[in-house]
Amino acid sequence: MTKVALVTGGSRGIGKEIAIGLAKEGHDVILTYNSSVESANQAVEEIQRFGQKAIAVKADVSIKEDVDSLFSIISEEVGSIDILVNNAGITKDNLLMRMTEEDWDQVLDVNLKSVFLTTKAAIKGMMKKRYGKIINISSVVGVMGNAGQGNYSASKAGIIGFTKSMAKELSSRGIRVNAIAPGFIKTEMTDKLADNIKEMMLSEIPLGYFAEPKDVSNLVNFLASEKSDYITGQVIQIDGGMNI
Numbered sequence: 001m002t003k004v005a006l007v008t009g010g011s012r013g014i015g016k017e018i019a020i021g022l023a024k025e026g027h028d029v030i031l032t033y034n035s036s037v038e039s040a041n042q043a044v045e046e047i048q049r050f051g052q053k054a055i056a057v058k059a060d061v062s063i064k065e066d067v068d069s070l071f072s073i074i075s076e077e078v079g080s081i082d083i084l085v086n087n088a089g090i091t092k093d094n095l096l097m098r099m100t101e102e103d104w105d106q107v108l109d110v111n112l113k114s115v116f117l118t119t120k121a122a123i124k125g126m127m128k129k130r131y132g133k134i135i136n137i138s139s140v141v142g143v144m145g146n147a148g149q150g151n152y153s154a155s156k157a158g159i160i161g162f163t164k165s166m167a168k169e170l171s172s173r174g175i176r177v178n179a180i181a182p183g184f185i186k187t188e189m190t191d192k193l194a195d196n197i198k199e200m201m202l203s204e205i206p207l208g209y210f211a212e213p214k215d216v217s218n219l220v221n222f223l224a225s226e227k228s229d230y231i232t233g234q235v236i237q238i239d240g241g242m243n244i
């Protein structure tokens with residue numbers, strides 16, 4: 001049965017691959033984008049090729065007013081969503097000595113507050129249907145910590161705590177909430193890392209290679225499907241063994 005999915009930051013990188021993957025599974029997709037309307041339209045076209053409905057909405061998901069208007073559009077266009085993928089995220093890496101308050105606030109707002117805002121808005125419809133799948137994109141760094149990423153790792157660890165609390169709070173309404181903790185996935189976010197950092201990270205990956213966005217999308221498809229209905233409150237690491 002066709003379900004409706006919302007993927008935040010779905011116009012590029014992992015989010016785009018997730019949006020396309022869900023469309024391939026026969027779901028309609030609403031994706032949010034932050035800046036580039038061209039790449040959002042491209043993602044919409046790719047989804048439509050699979051015969052699914054696709055809508056791109058410009059929204060800064062760290063701002064309540066933007067999330068409110070996103071859900072007004074969802075309500076008008078499709079009623080409500082069945083699957084929520086909280087994927088939008090940023091990095092502003094620095095050692096704590098050099099990290100500004102602004103860098104801390106921005107990363108926490110985009111990566112963590114956004115998850116609170118979208119989840120709160122999404123569960124109204126899910127509770128009525130007594131069904132929903134919420135999938136939060138965390139990071140292995142939220143589990144392991146990482147020097148130079150105090151803000152990012154705190155935001156991703158916060159997502160894990162929120163995921164577990166929501167799994168407990170929402171299970172009685174048929175809503176499953178899980179987190180995915182990717183290791184190193186090849187996207188624009190990781191492209192900007194220096195070669196020596198990439199080499200160091202590669203040496204810590206037992207499987208010996210970096211993942212593609214498709215690897216995360218495959219896992220999202222499983223968690224969004226009925227095949228995973230008995231799984232909730234889990235953090236699934238997809239990291240080539242980086243954090244064994």
Ligand code: NAD
Pocket residue numbers: 008009010011012013014015032033034035059060061062087088089090110137138139140181182183184185186187188189190
């Ligand atoms: P990316 O930079 O390519 O994409 C991030 C997406 O988030 C973009 O679509 C961007 O427009 C969107 N976004 C950023 N700020 C936003 C805002 N305020 N409102 C709405 N959307 C916003 O990065 P990616 O590698 O595709 O990362 C996707 C997710 O996966 C992020 O949450 C990231 O932290 C997480 N992650 C990535 C890796 C990796 O190795 N690439 C590893 C672990 C976790």
